[in-house]
Amino acid sequence: MPNNIKEQIQSDLQQAKQTGQLRSDRIREIVKAAVSQVASEFKEGSTEIRALVKDAISTVIENLQDKGSEIKEEVTASIEGALEAVNSKRHEAIAKTQVEVQQLQAKLDEQEDKIQQEVEGILAEIKQTGKEKSSATKTAVDSAIQGIQDSEEVALLKKRYAQLQGQLAIVRANITARYGGRSQEVQSYLDEAKNWFNKARPQAEVVVAQVQEKHSQFDEKLGEAGTALARKERQVRQILRDLLLAAADRFKDKDSVKDKETVNK
Numbered sequence: 001m002p003n004n005i006k007e008q009i010q011s012d013l014q015q016a017k018q019t020g021q022l023r024s025d026r027i028r029e030i031v032k033a034a035v036s037q038v039a040s041e042f043k044e045g046s047t048e049i050r051a052l053v054k055d056a057i058s059t060v061i062e063n064l065q066d067k068g069s070e071i072k073e074e075v076t077a078s079i080e081g082a083l084e085a086v087n088s089k090r091h092e093a094i095a096k097t098q099v100e101v102q103q104l105q106a107k108l109d110e111q112e113d114k115i116q117q118e119v120e121g122i123l124a125e126i127k128q129t130g131k132e133k134s135s136a137t138k139t140a141v142d143s144a145i146q147g148i149q150d151s152e153e154v155a156l157l158k159k160r161y162a163q164l165q166g167q168l169a170i171v172r173a174n175i176t177a178r179y180g181g182r183s184q185e186v187q188s189y190l191d192e193a194k195n196w197f198n199k200a201r202p203q204a205e206v207v208v209a210q211v212q213e214k215h216s217q218f219d220e221k222l223g224e225a226g227t228a229l230a231r232k233e234r235q236v237r238q239i240l241r242d243l244l245l246a247a248a249d250r251f252k253d254k255d256s257v258k259d260k261e262t263v264n265k
Contacts, residue, residue, distance in 0.1 A: 005034050005037065009030060009031065009060065009063070012033075012034070013063045024073045027060060027077045027078050028078065028081035030081070031057075031077075032085045034056060035056050036088070038052055039085050052082075053079075053082040053083070057079060087179065091176070091185055094181075094185065095185050098188060126145060127142065158199075159199075159200050162196045162197070163197070163200045165196040166196035166200065167193075167244070167247045167248065169190070169192040169196060170193045170244050171244065173225075173240055173243075176189060177237055186240075187226060187229055193247070194222055218243075218247065221246045224239055225239045225240055225243050
């Protein structure tokens, strides 16, 4: 690591000390800015990049020795800042790809809706034709159409698919936050999770109280994660972990029992 970058980190840390701003979030920004200036000169994943990160963290530790052993939070912040700096291009590429995936998903949903509308239109015409036949034939036609329209199992599969996609989005939010992703990227995954879980939410007016309570608790945790992310609070990772556990717990118990009964009908 070039001496001028070491000096920059030292200088910025000293200035933060003098102004009483030597907080973990400030340390993160100092390391991120310093590493970003040099990281672009090296190939991603190279030994030079790793040495750069190692030296940056060491510089922070050396300048915080007066705090003794109580520097875990500061060291964590410096590591986060370094990781965010060296992986910025990758995160930009991931964010771009995620937008493309969302666009493709929207096109897929649109095509599936058109197929459903087409099928319903055809079945309606067939049912109308059956009315002109004998009573036995009409009954047979109606029964056949009813069998095709009996889509409880299909609805369940779509619901579970939406639930899994929502959980996957929260997993991605956790991974992104853990490895230095930008707050906008994490928020995009939270928005995606909310969208998927809304699709999986029961549409009936009457919902079992226990299930409704789980939905409400999950929505609250999802809101807390977004708020903490916007404020750049230190506990955002813990909140995201709690959100992931809440997502897994949201669809247990009576909700799952109800779905099993649907499949077994």
